[in-house]
Every structure is written in structure tokens, then in C-alpha cells.
Amino acid sequence: MKSDKSADYRKYIEPNKIQQAANYIEQKISKIPRLAITLGSGLGNFAERIENAQNLSSQEIPHYPSPTVEGHYGQLLFGEINSIPVVGIQGRSHYYEGRSLKEIVFYVDLLDKLSIKYFILTNAAGGVDPDLKPGDLVILDSYLNFTQIERPFLDKDTNPFSQKLVNLAHNVAAQKNIKIMQGKYCWTTGPSFETWEEVKVCQKLNVAVVGMSTVPELQRAAALKLKTIGISLVTNMAAGINGAELSHEEVQETADKAKTKYSDFITGIIGTLKNKD
16 A cells, blocks of 8 residues: 655644555455546446446445435445446535535545545536536536635645546547537535626636536645546536526436436546556
């Protein structure tokens, strides 16, 4: 296993708890994964693609913060895709649940302790760019933090995205004839949706999608030097874009409709990696 590479951030993490969680997982699973996927809304049925799956509930893993949001199940799925050992993170914690930053990124530190090399970080998001529509996919290339929460995991403007994974994603989209865009993600605290005035500010700042997660994990992954790609599924258009009323039900419904395309896309990205990568 890896040693802790991030001593400067110790006040935001608890190395002993992370180690205990990693020890528990290593005793339970048959093969340590090399790639992790955060299964945001719309990737629920991706779990069905994982072969030889072993399921660990987040509640049984020592110190692991279990999610409380509807649709976030709180389990880790270990197995293989195209002979590559993977783990699917089904359910993340959000700041609006009353979680601290170190609770939100606990699983990222755990993945690093398990020697994960690649990290596919997905989310459901509201479309700000009027060229988007529900069901579209956006590869993230930058982000904004509208939360006013300190950013403890980076001390400079580090690019958190792996160009290798971004290139692979574009190639897979072209091969599968899947429409994708590339753009900026804006993090807000939630759980309420953004107002029309806030959305107008986002548009002036060239934001493509807005959501309530991802940035803390993205920053933490960058600090730990994980090879990371961020992908948003547009589950609704942000307030004022098309006049539709926003609801959690709409998010879930759109995510469900897009699940096959989304899962095909993620499976394709993993399939392009070689076992030696």
C-alpha cells in the first residue's frame, strides 16, 4: 500500500482511520482495484457491468461516512471490467448533508491508500450552457467554487484532469457516436437548486454545468496525484434556461433514461485501458 503523500493536509484527514478502512477492505476482497468510478446519478446500472462483483456496504467499512441522499446507496462494488480490477463507489457524501470536508473526501483518501491509479469521477448536474439538453454528457476541463468554503487540498492552481483519460473519452464518444461536450463545472453547496440570477452569473463565467458535489473530491485527487477525469450527466436545465420547474424527481427520471448510454460510455473508456497501464 502507499504511504501518506500528503502530510501538509493532515488536519483535513485522519490517516489512522483511513488505514483501518483500507485494512478491512483488503481482508474482504480478492483483488485490489486499479481504477475507481464514482457512480453518480445515471450510473446506477453500471454496477451490472462489473464482473465477479463483491459488494461491501459503506456501513460495514470502519469510519466510512454513509450517504443519506435518496438514490445514493452507500456501497462499494469490487470486481472487473475487461479484466481490469475496478471499484464502483455507489453513493457519495455531500456538504449539504452536514458533512465536513474530510468526510466528503474520505473515500478518495481510501482509494489512494488502496493504490488506485485511475479515477473516473461522475456526477449529475444542471445544464447552464443553452446548447445542452437533459441526457447530454460533459467532460469537465475546469471548475469554479461558488461555496465560499476554503479549498484546503490544493495550494496552487493545479490542473486536476488527466489528459490521457480525456483523450480516451473523446475517442470512445466518437466511436460510439455519443454526443459529448467539454466545459466548466460550478460547485454550489445545495441542496436547493440555483436561482435564475445565480445561473446568469454562471453563464457570464462560461460555466457549462452546475452541481452540488465533485470539486472537493477533484481537489483531493489532484493533491494525491490520481489520474482523474470528471464527467457530468446533464439531468436538468438550470433555472430559467427552458422555463421548466426543477425537481429531484426530474433528475432521477433523466438519469434513468440515460443510464444505458452513460454506462456504455464509461465501460468503453475502461475498455481502452490496458492491464499494464
